Amino acid sequence: MLRAIAIDDEPIGLEVIRSLAEKVTFLRIEGYFINPFEAVPFIQPNNINLIFLDIEMPNVKGTDFIRTLPDPPMVIFTTAYSQHAVQSFELDAIDYLLKPFSLERFLKACNKAQQQLTLRKHASDRTNAIFIKSGYEQIKVDANEILFAESDGNYVRFVTDKQRILSRLTMNEAEALLQGRDFIRVHRSFIIAKDRITKIEKRSLWISQHEIPIGSGYLHDVEKMLRV
Numbered sequence: 001m002l003r004a005i006a007i008d009d010e011p012i013g014l015e016v017i018r019s020l021a022e023k024v025t026f027l028r029i030e031g032y033f034i035n036p037f038e039a040v041p042f043i044q045p046n047n048i049n050l051i052f053l054d055i056e057m058p059n060v061k062g063t064d065f066i067r068t069l070p071d072p073p074m075v076i077f078t079t080a081y082s083q084h085a086v087q088s089f090e091l092d093a094i095d096y097l098l099k100p101f102s103l104e105r106f107l108k109a110c111n112k113a114q115q116q117l118t119l120r121k122h123a124s125d126r127t128n129a130i131f132i133k134s135g136y137e138q139i140k141v142d143a144n145e146i147l148f149a150e151s152d153g154n155y156v157r158f159v160t161d162k163q164r165i166l167s168r169l170t171m172n173e174a175e176a177l178l179q180g181r182d183f184i185r186v187h188r189s190f191i192i193a194k195d196r197i198t199k200i201e202k203r204s205l206w207i208s209q210h211e212i213p214i215g216s217g218y219l220h221d222v223e224k225m226l227r228v
Contacts, residue, residue, distance in 0.1 A: 002114055004050040005031045007039055007065075008078065009057040013099070017052050017078070020106045027110050036065045041226045047195040048073050050094070050113050055079040066091055074116060076109050130177060132158055132167050139165055143181045147196050147207045149174045151189035159210070186222055187215035194225065 006017045006029055014032045021029045030046050033039040036057065042048070053075050055062040062079075066072050075091070080099040094116060095109035131138045145160040149171075156174040158165045169177070175191055185191045186205065190212050199206040200222075203214050214222055 002027045002050050002110065002117060003046065003048050004029050004052060005033060005039055005042065005048050006052040007033045007036045007057075007062070008052075008054040009034055010054070013054060013078065016100070017106075020103055023103060024107060024110050026114055036060060036062070040069070043069070043073065044194060044225065045197045045200060049117055050074045050076065052076050052078055052097075056081060063091060074113050076113065128181065132165050132177070133169075134165050134167050141165065143178065146178070146183075146193055148190055148192040148210065148212060149178070149183075161208075184221060184225055186218050187213050188217070200226070 006014050008014050021027050031042050051073050053062040074094045076095045077093050078097045094113045128143045130143050147159045150157045151171050155166050156169045182194045183191050196207050205212050
């Protein structure tokens with residue numbers, strides 16, 4: 001499933017995307033934004049992997065906005081001006097939709113994004129396996145499936161949608177095991193998968209139905225994550 005947002009300073013542009021997106025079964029638009037900077041804190045916690053982005057906006061051009069994101073999702077530019085095409089592809093855009101665009105053209109762009117997402121997932125699956133020692137076993141786990149790791153005395157419990165694995169590790173060792181992947185420590189007893197967050201409040205966050213406390217010493221890191 002493609003999880004997307006749409007950014008356009010003209011409400012009618014957002015309404016066109018809303019209408020077309022309803023006809024694409026593998027696409028879900030999670031948010032619509034007139035101000036691009038209001039979209040920034042929404043992207044990472046909601047696991048957004050595609051942006052429909054207008055280029056000509058009054059406060060910032062879409063091509064400049066996408067450069068401000070350190071790890072941007074895929075982007076499909078939407079614009080009424082054909083002269084931006086070359087620049088958009090220099091930014092590795094998935095596609096470039098010239099307004100007004102048809103359902104057929106919109107669907108073609110969405111198919112490209114879905115194909116790219118599938119390729120990226122397969123590449124990630126091949127490289128994201130880790131081995132967690134549990135008793136005398138070494139259990140192979142796809143790091144993408146880990147929701148969070150929780151301290152339990154002298155052990156760490158790794159929780160996925162399908163299983164819980166108890167390993168005799170310290171939290172620092174668990175943090176090192178998950179280093180370089182999309183995890184963040186939010187409490188002395190919890191490391192969570194950033195892209196599995198479903199809700200954040202002042203002192204806690206949710207991973208699916210699990211409420212996770214945010215430690216006072218980790219508030220800065222969580223706030224920094226939200227600003228990215």
